[in-house]
Amino acid sequence: MTLSLTDTLSGEREPFEASGDSVLLYVCGLTVSDDPHLGHARLWAQADILHRWLAHEGYDVRHVENVTDVNEKITARVGEREEWETEADVARHYTNEVLDQMRNLNLLRAEVYPRVSEHVPEIVDLVETLIEQGHAYESNGSVYFDVTSFEEYGKLSNQEIEAVEEQGDPDERSEKRNPADFALWKAGGVDADAVEEHRKHEHDGPLPEGQTWESPWGEGRPGWHIECSAMSMTHLGETLDIHMGGQDLVFPHHENEIAQSEAATGQRFANHWLHVGFMQAGSEKMSSSLGNYFTVADAVREFGVNVLRTFYASAEYRSQQAYTEETIEEARRRWERLERAYETAVEHADGADALTKTEDGEFRDGLAAARAGFEAAMNDDLNAREAMAELLEVATAVNRHVEAGAPYDYQALRESIEFFEEYGGDVLGLQFGDVTAGEAEIAESLVELVLDVREAERDAGNYERADDLRDRLEALGVEVEDGDDGPTYRFD
């Protein structure tokens, strides 16, 4: 059975075929103008599941994720902090922030995270090529893509050019030949109106300036869409195997990428287009601009990576997913069930009574069925929820087997452990048996618990028992000192 994926371009599920030995995967993209929230993390998690599954199936995955560090929203935040003197300062801060958050989510690293600010020469080259070929034209120092020059314009979002013509920034319209044309290069500095609009805080001073670059058309800034074409071509070549992104990017971003890329190269830009559905907060989309978001940092702190990843694996990538207290609680319970079953299997797989072994046919058949089911589910358009269900079936099988009592089928228990580690761990990115997570926190809580008990003994006048507790803590490496405000402690 082979992998099939739903392609936005055709709207249908299609068999996946890599163009070569490697899978060229481009994921769009990282916002570096604000703290990332659970909606961004959903895309990352889904891209990671795809990456992991391809790797599991033996592909060498060449994974690139762009970093858009040139944008009005970034410029708008200049001056919010003293050290944020330029657009680049703000971008640097959030780039680091985003990459940190990604590490917290146990994501496989991309090969490279190219920055727009470091690819302006490539962007200029691409724009020049498009002008030479007659697909783009210069106007007042800006360069626009001529949508009428690309016959298939609209094929991704299934729209006619006429339908798109009615939209567009009125200021730009006078410079364009066709209202649907889009900017490849923008003359001058940042769009002051856009910066003003995105300013979150009151400022006394003048609006901040964005960075500009020299170009054949004068000082200016790259348009939004051209960056992905230029950077993906730079790092992965003219035709990608998979281009992935949030559903909101279908139009205009990805539509325009196709137009400019395919016009320039004459090659198909991406063989598969995957779009991840939105995170819903209540009845609406979770979004930075709506302010109804939960940041990745907060979520990791509050729920932990495994609960979050279980949460993401509980809905298919294409559909919308609801974020509520209930749905996250369900994910927590699912993860706990898996983790406990894993621990149960580990505890019983190497018991002293391993000498008296048995064979549980039903257990073994269940494992084989789960294995086949998991593979089929993942190959079926990455049906993570279904795959997760197989993991939970194994959990139930382990519990049932152990519940029945010794003698145990040790081989089947070990296979269950492998199942959890291979499919839950390697493929879904869950971390089993990671007992160190939260351990330090628990250690502190335990010391405080003992000290509470000791205080009760002291209050009751049982100083011998209180001293004994202090000595025993000290023997463990915890130094206790009694002060006026109660005891304090530190770890040696």
Added chain:
RNA sequence: GCCAAGGUGGCAGAGUUCGGCCUAACGCAGCGGCCUGCAGAGCCGCCCAUCGCCGGUUCAAAUCCGGCCCUUGGCUCCA
């Protein structure tokens, strides 16, 4: 208005590509039992679905066809 994705039990969410094994998965919540000093975990069982509405095709439809209603999203920065 145009484009897209959806409407399945109290919640959440698979199944629709290739109609029948769907008397609708997995899980959460709820109920009963086992276990248990109590609780939790675990195990066993149960409850809740005429699969948005109407019509059609078929021996057979959640799944195919037509119409309608509703929701969310895109068309402006947006994962």
